[in-house]
Amino acid sequence: MNYLEVKDLHVTYRTAGGEVPAVRGVGFSVEPGRKLGVAGESGCGKSTVALALLRLLPSSATLSGEILLDGEDVLTMRWGRLRAVRWVGASIVFQGAMHSLNAVRRIGDQIAEPILLHNTATPAEATRRVGELLEHVGLPRWRARSFPHELSGGQRQRVMIAMALACEPRLIIADEPTTALDVMIQAQILRLIDRLVGEQGISMMMISHDLSVLADTCDRLAVMYAGRIVEEGPAGTVFAGARHPYGGALSAAFPRIGDPASRRAPSGLAGDPPDPAALPGGCSFRPRCAVAEDRCAEVDPVLWPAGPDRAAACVRVLTDEQAAEAGVPGAAATATPEKETSA
Numbered sequence: 001m002n003y004l005e006v007k008d009l010h011v012t013y014r015t016a017g018g019e020v021p022a023v024r025g026v027g028f029s030v031e032p033g034r035k036l037g038v039a040g041e042s043g044c045g046k047s048t049v050a051l052a053l054l055r056l057l058p059s060s061a062t063l064s065g066e067i068l069l070d071g072e073d074v075l076t077m078r079w080g081r082l083r084a085v086r087w088v089g090a091s092i093v094f095q096g097a098m099h100s101l102n103a104v105r106r107i108g109d110q111i112a113e114p115i116l117l118h119n120t121a122t123p124a125e126a127t128r129r130v131g132e133l134l135e136h137v138g139l140p141r142w143r144a145r146s147f148p149h150e151l152s153g154g155q156r157q158r159v160m161i162a163m164a165l166a167c168e169p170r171l172i173i174a175d176e177p178t179t180a181l182d183v184m185i186q187a188q189i190l191r192l193i194d195r196l197v198g199e200q201g202i203s204m205m206m207i208s209h210d211l212s213v214l215a216d217t218c219d220r221l222a223v224m225y226a227g228r229i230v231e232e233g234p235a236g237t238v239f240a241g242a243r244h245p246y247g248g249a250l251s252a253a254f255p256r257i258g259d260p261a262s263r264r265a266p267s268g269l270a271g272d273p274p275d276p277a278a279l280p281g282g283c284s285f286r287p288r289c290a291v292a293e294d295r296c297a298e299v300d301p302v303l304w305p306a307g308p309d310r311a312a313a314c315v316r317v318l319t320d321e322q323a324a325e326a327g328v329p330g331a332a333a334t335a336t337p338e339k340e341t342s343a
């Protein structure tokens with residue numbers, strides 16, 4: 001059984017300027033001990049999905065759908081149960097989390113807090129566990145007595161990972177865990193997360209705008225665009241041969257780690273993602289899509305099968321027969337001459 005299963009998740013923020021539909025019908029699953037990578041440009045809804053998983057969104061957000069954690073729906077859980085699930089069922093390493101450590105408390109006390117809150121540990125046991133966790137993330141035990149300002153950025157991020165591991169969660173949600181760090185430290189932290197998750201059989205959802213980082217770390221990839229997953233499948237095949245033009249553009253923009261030739265000439269993607277409050281009609285990627293067809297203005301693509309164990313929300317993955325079945329006009333009927341493809 002999947003440890004995490006998300007079905008038709010919608011999140012809308014209420015703002016002074018009106019409603020912002022940030023997540024529009026997202027579904028995915030993570031098996032026990034497996035790693036899902038979620039990629040996409042800024043504003044596509046990655047953090048909103050991550051925060052929704054543990055109901056950490058502000059009160060201005062309205063949610064619908066299902067978020068099944070070990071079969072239990074997080075969205076209908078009572079607060080007491082939700083508190084128990086946070087840290088133990090799933091924990092989260094926030095985007096820029098290293099800045100959210102409490103500046104005036106020693107890091108050992110901060111790591112011990114969830115342990116004392118959730119486990120029936122004595123203070124002495126919690127202290128011992130803090131020491132073990134620090135060693136686990138490559139920091140000496142005496143660092144428990146340090147204050148956050150006495151640590152480097154990379155060390156602070158290690159502390160955040162130690163906190164996320166403190167209650168031995170079954171799922172870790174890592175939202176851009178390395179974005180604020182320099183490249184060398186990024187690689188170290190990613191290797192560390194990879195090792196810990198592998199050793200302990202923890203499931204993971206890792207979020208990044210960098211598809212190459214995810215392709216190296218994760219089993220499966222989901223690519224988000226304008227609040228939806230537009231491509232999903234095994235990490236290697238999605239990265240090497242995206243079926244959605246946006247997935248293709250992302251792979252090209254973030255070439256494979258250690259491939260200097262491709263890194264010198266990444267092909268960028270022109271334009272910006274749409275404002276979620278004012279999405280274009282038809283396929284929301286259409287204004288930036290180099291291979292758009294006339295019919296793309298008429299359909300709002302959903303994830304269609306796009307090869308073994310893969311799916312993509314693009315009319316071009318459909319055969320004429322499948323298009324007819326899905327009520328999508330056939331390519332031949334409306335096709336315009338193809339521009340150069342970015343996929």
Ligand SMILES: Nc1ncnc2c1ncn2[C@@H]1O[C@H](COP(=O)(O)OP(=O)(O)OP(=O)(O)O)[C@@H](O)[C@H]1O
Pocket residue numbers: 013014015020022040041042043044045046047048049058060095209276
């Ligand atoms: N609290 C909020 N109130 C209103 N709108 C919000 C709020 N948080 C996020 N949004 C909007 O929802 C959309 C998705 O934001 P989100 O932070 O989930 O994107 P993201 O993919 O994590 O981006 P990034 O890569 O920059 O972290 C954006 O348009 C953003 O402006």
Ligand code: SF4
Pocket residue numbers: 244245246283284285286289290291292293296301313314315316
């Ligand atoms: S549906 Fe059309 S516009 Fe959208 S990604 Fe596919 S080809 Fe491009």
Ligand SMILES: [Mg+2]
Pocket residue numbers: 046047048095175
């Ligand atoms: Mg984010």
